[in-house]
Amino acid sequence: MSDIAVHDVPPAHDDTTAGHGADHGAGHGAHATATGLSNNKLAMWLFLGSECLLFGGLISTYMLYRGRHGRGPGPDQIFDIPLTSVSSFVLLMSSLTMVLAVNSAKREDYRNTNLWLVITALLGSLFVGGQVYEFTAFYHEGLGFTTSLFGSSFFTLTGFHGVHVTIGVIMLLSLALMLSRGRVTGDKAEVVEMIGLYWHFVDVVWVIIFTLVYLIPS
Amino acid sequence: MSATIEHVDEPDAAAHQGHDKHHIPKDGYFIRVAIILAGLTALETSTYWLNFGSFATPLLLTLMTIKFFMIILIFMHLKFDNKLFSVMFYIGLGLALFVFGIMLFTFQFFRG
Numbered sequence A: 001m002s003d004i005a006v007h008d009v010p011p012a013h014d015d016t017t018a019g020h021g022a023d024h025g026a027g028h029g030a031h032a033t034a035t036g037l038s039n040n041k042l043a044m045w046l047f048l049g050s051e052c053l054l055f056g057g058l059i060s061t062y063m064l065y066r067g068r069h070g071r072g073p074g075p076d077q078i079f080d081i082p083l084t085s086v087s088s089f090v091l092l093m094s095s096l097t098m099v100l101a102v103n104s105a106k107r108e109d110y111r112n113t114n115l116w117l118v119i120t121a122l123l124g125s126l127f128v129g130g131q132v133y134e135f136t137a138f139y140h141e142g143l144g145f146t147t148s149l150f151g152s153s154f155f156t157l158t159g160f161h162g163v164h165v166t167i168g169v170i171m172l173l174s175l176a177l178m179l180s181r182g183r184v185t186g187d188k189a190e191v192v193e194m195i196g197l198y199w200h201f202v203d204v205v206w207v208i209i210f211t212l213v214y215l216i217p218s
Numbered sequence B: 001m002s003a004t005i006e007h008v009d010e011p012d013a014a015a016h017q018g019h020d021k022h023h024i025p026k027d028g029y030f031i032r033v034a035i036i037l038a039g040l041t042a043l044e045t046s047t048y049w050l051n052f053g054s055f056a057t058p059l060l061l062t063l064m065t066i067k068f069f070m071i072i073l074i075f076m077h078l079k080f081d082n083k084l085f086s087v088m089f090y091i092g093l094g095l096a097l098f099v100f101g102i103m104l105f106t107f108q109f110f111r112g
Helices: A039-065 A081-106 A110-140 A149-180 A188-215 B013-018 B027-049 B053-075 B083-106
Strands: A002-007 B003-008
Touching: A039 A149, A039 A188, A039 B083, A081 A110, A081 A188, A081 B027, A081 B053, A110 A149, A110 A188, A149 A188, A188 B027, A188 B053, B027 B053
Parallel strands: A002 B003
Antiparallel strands: none
16 A cells, blocks of 8 residues: 655745744745755754764763872862853853744844844853853963863863854854845745754753863762 | 555645644743753752752752753754654764763773
8 A cells, every 4th residue: 555645845945935933834844855854954963963972072081081180280179160150051041042043033033033143142252251261260270281181181171162152153143244134045044043053052062061070079 | 555646736735744844932931941941050050059968969960961951852942843853963962972981981980
């Protein structure tokens, strides 16, 4: 027994059918691909899956070496938990503003989308600023990149994360600028969603780093 | 063996077929989730000042896991999206947990 459905699938970049989510009725969410899903979104999820391996390696290495600080300062002496808690809260709230940007884009409310994107970028910049301050303070307290295995693994892990946040901030600001100038072609909501996925991933990695690196005693 | 041929020419046919159609909640829902996440973060941070003893590490790991899944399921829409996106992500996550779990086990990390 076989049932064959023949569908007239519209072109992938037809604005009348490109996927914006649920609120816009017919056609939204459709993609003329073999899976019916957006290839961009599939690729982004695959990329994020591969990023789990990158950060998994960095976190595991830190876990192995966090006790190897020799005569240099160790985690318990150097971490400033109140400062890092505020940074974590800031990054967490940036995830909320990002999701509000994505929702606004799905409603085709690009004025609010831009506003939320810029606020997200500002919160991200605040987080990066906090990290730069923390790194500088650690350096002055005697913890450099080559001081100990603990120092190397700590700076590599948090530095990689900081670079990801910085790239995210650049993408957010670029997107806000491009949206305001009407330079984004195709499905705008999907573009915002792609960058949103990246941003939330950066946040979720920090959730793990904050607990495993800062809060759990070594 | 019989074949039923159905010709569909509605513009949203691919949406029904394509599984990418999902219902995203309104802003208020995400704000409530963010408030819960902020509360969980406050609870995590409190372990620095309050002495939870041997209960601290399991509590922190549990809170971390809850926050992790709240973000990926709700903020990243995995809960509302097609399952294939979840598969793509969980393959990477599972592989990372497996490989680095073995690495930490090999280096006797869990022996304390």
